Amino acid sequence: MVLVPVVLLICLLVWQVGLTGLAFVWNGQAANAAARAQSIGQDPAEAARDSVPDSLRDQVSVSVTDDGSVRVATRVPVLCTGCASLPTSVTQEARAVREP
16 A cells, blocks of 8 residues: 555656657657748748647747747646646757758
């Protein structure tokens, strides 16, 4: 009986690590989509939000830097997407090369 809380805590920690990894994957996808949209003159924020699951759309912030690259930050969900998020966020920067 003493091990049940310990096993439950370990399972929750492993689940949270998995969600953090998924946040990195979704954020990378959003950064690439935003960079593609920026390179063809479309709205990078809309493209980034369209590329993540519905439960994360409100957690994505997009900014365009002076050199034309796009920085996307996504808040890391806690235990399930859409419930709550950690105070930190995952940030990635992407840039699409414009061809002549």
